[in-house]
Amino acid sequence: MANNSSIGIEWAERFETLLDNPGEEPAAIAPDAPDLLTPQEMGAADRLAVASGVRSSALMERAGEAVAAVAESMLPPGGRVAVLAGPGNNGGDGFVAARLLTERGYRVAVFLIGDRDSLKGDASLMARAWKGPIEAPGRDLAHGAGLIIDALFGAGLDRPIEGAAAAAIEAANESRVPILAVDLPSGVDGASGAILGQAILATETVTFFRRKPGHLLMPGRVLAGRLTLADIGHDLSILHDIGPMAFHNSPTLWLDGLPRPQLDGHKYDRGHALVVSGPITGTGAARLAARAALRIGAGLVTVASPPDAIVANAAQLTAIMVMRMYEADGLAEILADHRKNAVVIGPALGVGDGAIAMVSAALDSDAATVVDADGLTSFAATPDSLFMRIKGRGAPVVLTPHEGEFSRLFPDLGILSSKLDRAREAAMRSGAVVVLKGPDTVVAAPDGIATVADNAPADLATAGAGDVLAGMIGGLMAQQMPAFEAATAGVWLHGAAAAHVGRGLISEDLPEALPAVLSALAGP
Ligand SMILES: NC(=O)C1=CN([C@@H]2O[C@H](COP(=O)(O)OP(=O)(O)OC[C@H]3O[C@@H](n4cnc5c(N)ncnc54)[C@H](O)[C@@H]3O)[C@@H](O)[C@H]2O)[C@@H](O)CC1
Numbered sequence: 001m002a003n004n005s006s007i008g009i010e011w012a013e014r015f016e017t018l019l020d021n022p023g024e025e026p027a028a029i030a031p032d033a034p035d036l037l038t039p040q041e042m043g044a045a046d047r048l049a050v051a052s053g054v055r056s057s058a059l060m061e062r063a064g065e066a067v068a069a070v071a072e073s074m075l076p077p078g079g080r081v082a083v084l085a086g087p088g089n090n091g092g093d094g095f096v097a098a099r100l101l102t103e104r105g106y107r108v109a110v111f112l113i114g115d116r117d118s119l120k121g122d123a124s125l126m127a128r129a130w131k132g133p134i135e136a137p138g139r140d141l142a143h144g145a146g147l148i149i150d151a152l153f154g155a156g157l158d159r160p161i162e163g164a165a166a167a168a169i170e171a172a173n174e175s176r177v178p179i180l181a182v183d184l185p186s187g188v189d190g191a192s193g194a195i196l197g198q199a200i201l202a203t204e205t206v207t208f209f210r211r212k213p214g215h216l217l218m219p220g221r222v223l224a225g226r227l228t229l230a231d232i233g234h235d236l237s238i239l240h241d242i243g244p245m246a247f248h249n250s251p252t253l254w255l256d257g258l259p260r261p262q263l264d265g266h267k268y269d270r271g272h273a274l275v276v277s278g279p280i281t282g283t284g285a286a287r288l289a290a291r292a293a294l295r296i297g298a299g300l301v302t303v304a305s306p307p308d309a310i311v312a313n314a315a316q317l318t319a320i321m322v323m324r325m326y327e328a329d330g331l332a333e334i335l336a337d338h339r340k341n342a343v344v345i346g347p348a349l350g351v352g353d354g355a356i357a358m359v360s361a362a363l364d365s366d367a368a369t370v371v372d373a374d375g376l377t378s379f380a381a382t383p384d385s386l387f388m389r390i391k392g393r394g395a396p397v398v399l400t401p402h403e404g405e406f407s408r409l410f411p412d413l414g415i416l417s418s419k420l421d422r423a424r425e426a427a428m429r430s431g432a433v434v435v436l437k438g439p440d441t442v443v444a445a446p447d448g449i450a451t452v453a454d455n456a457p458a459d460l461a462t463a464g465a466g467d468v469l470a471g472m473i474g475g476l477m478a479q480q481m482p483a484f485e486a487a488t489a490g491v492w493l494h495g496a497a498a499a500h501v502g503r504g505l506i507s508e509d510l511p512e513a514l515p516a517v518l519s520a521l522a523g524p
């Protein structure tokens, strides 16, 4: 099916290349290593490392060492550190960091939730290697401390935090002392970024081998603070066995596939994007999308305009063409010209039967289609009819809902706490690539491959920004970029364009910032 993604496959191939050329492999883990491992996958990675001959206690020692190193960067020698240790291996990392920091001249107090004798395995081993006192945490646990190390819960968190652990988290947060979280801020679910009961608000977090989705998804991203990724001895080949399905949205993933104008190329080689305009009262959204499609490199862009809005559109467009469109039949006629190979429909389209008919006409064509905004909301009562049309066509479809539009099309998926799972379920159900927008935009393909973006500045929450994104994705698909890659690249470029503009951003600025962003990506 045309919607299928190739990022997972490409990434797997890159690992093959890395494994075949070990000399080219960087010694330290690249900070933009894009794969994300769920806590379950990370558990598998730990087991695979141990199976390959690495001692589990060595992994924990290195994890504690990485925590101690970051702690040293946060507090001068001689400072007081309060380590909060939990009942599992996250606590074990805390005991290692406590011992190493004591050896390096820090004054360390360890507070344990639970009972030392109940600790198991490596955590028990590391607790025995800690020669200092162990206290039960009270309200004053942070008193006099210059740093708190949060080693309460990490990957093993499996229920809401309450009781003594919740009280310790509350005391730590209220103390205003900087907090260094081990692996995850305690209380944050590593798979979803959701808070289970109560969570640490960390200044910094050290995690191991690869980031977890919870480090990028909200609110986990905010609770984690600055993130350090530490290599604790996992071999990269492990990733090959695990086959991660989620990735941090970064250019590493899609830059090779980003369309570039060719010297011997022609504008007709770069596709023709059609953007459907709303009625006379709502034409600006289509023009924003059209401008974005042109800026991102589509060879030709046309706005299909209802007759009553044609003057408004024509008066404000120059390089972009305008065509008169008589409702759904008119759209079908325009799209019968197969050179128009991508269509963006939905921004300011209006909600109702007219919009349903027009989206259906777009989906009956051969053009790659982006359905956004009113185009989505119009199917709130009949989402299955939308999904049937998507599944019944050959060309790819990208749906770009924000949370509100998403809940109208997929009302039952609200119970899933993970945005990743919501987007994946929606992609599977609809047959489309789903872009679930927000500060942590997730792009998911029907086969389960997904990306999470973290580069959107707060300024991007402005009127019309979604129209620009839809146009960018449509413009990339007009240039033959596959749907999942186009959506992922579009989301990142959208965030980068907003960051380039900075404060005072309005949506009109976003297409205008693309040349600088694209040029920077293209290199010297
Ligand atoms: N497995 C390994 O080989 C390694 C693990 N490492 C560390 O180990 C951590 C994972 O260790 P674990 O799997 O032991 O998990 P955790 O240490 O995160 O917590 C597991 C323990 O907490 C309990 N628990 C879970 N939720 C709770 C709640 N809400 N209230 C009270 N108790 C709760 C569980 O029953 C279990 O006893 C990682 O986050 C990482 O910090 C590192 O040392 C590196 C090596």
Ligand SMILES: [K+]
Residues within 6 Å of the ligand: 090, 150, 151, 152, 153, 154, 181, 182, 183, 184, 185, 186
């Ligand atoms: K933690």
